[in-house]
Amino acid sequence: MRRTGLGVAVQANRLPRRPKRRMILAEQVLLGVPHAHGTRRHPVVRAVMVGAVCLLVAGTGVTGFLVGTAKDASALSEQTAAAGAANYDSSASSDEALSQRIEKINVQQTVDEQSKEIDQLQNQVDNAQKNILNALMRNLNTKLATSRGTTGYKTYIAQAKVLISLNSKVVSFNKTSAAKTVDISSYSSEISSRLSHLPTLHPIQGDYSGYGWRIHPIFHYRQFHPADDVGSSKGTPIKAAGAGTVTRAGYYGTAGNMIVIDHGNGFETVYMHLSKFKVSVGQKVNKGTIIGNVGTTGASTTPHLHFEVHYHGVPFNPTEILLQW
Ligand SMILES: [Zn+2]
Structure with a gap:
């Protein structure tokens, strides 16, 4: 958007606010919002541009007015001179002073009016931006199913x-x-x-498998294995799958050294057979915080991480919700 003359003078005061207009376009790009107008500009931006064009036209009008006034003043001076009036000089100079005052008043009025108009357009831009952000937040606030299954x-x-x-x-x-x-x-x-707070981060690198019915590798009876087992070398750092609070960190028989994290929204994650703890009960952790190390404590034959995801107390397949490495 380019302006000349008056437009530049008015625009100069408003430079710090310009990034807001760009924000709308950036949001559109960022979120892949379909551009309903193809290559046409956002309606508010177009409105601002129309305003700018009006400004330009108005500015041209003012210039015409000024030139006309100067010509009139000049003609008046000539007539006065032709009439041979004795007070030619003082009359001419007071006419010029008067026309200059009129010019100033006219220019100031135009600037004030255009400035008001730009304020209104800017408000429209601000409101449009608010609406877009509200819409984005509403999408994030979409109510999730409260079903426990x-x-x-x-x-x-x-x-x-x-x-x-x-x-x-x-x-x-x-x-x-x-x-x-x-x-x-x-x-x-x-x-x-x-x-x-969603447990989407893989706690360690490796192959995640073993969730479902199987024959127990040590006790040899058919059991539902509610976890994925991930083989890894002893001492491998284990990350929290999501942010939350540590509710258990201790030795639990066949589970060996075990950590449980409550993530809220009904989610818990369970980490078994650890060699070391890096957190304690009550501690708040972020997604990715190192909570302990891989080991083979409890009923385990080789160093591995036994990892469970519970939703309202029921173990679900961890592989489905582990989406980040
Ligand atoms: Zn296991």
């Missing part, structure tokens, strides 16, 4: 996938130069806060 678990998995996707878009956007002028921190922190 598979439906509830699947709903959280679906939301986790959406949050991970949005989060990666935010990360990509923050690497662009636009991020220096566009502030989306409130939106991105809301996304990462929601994502942090």
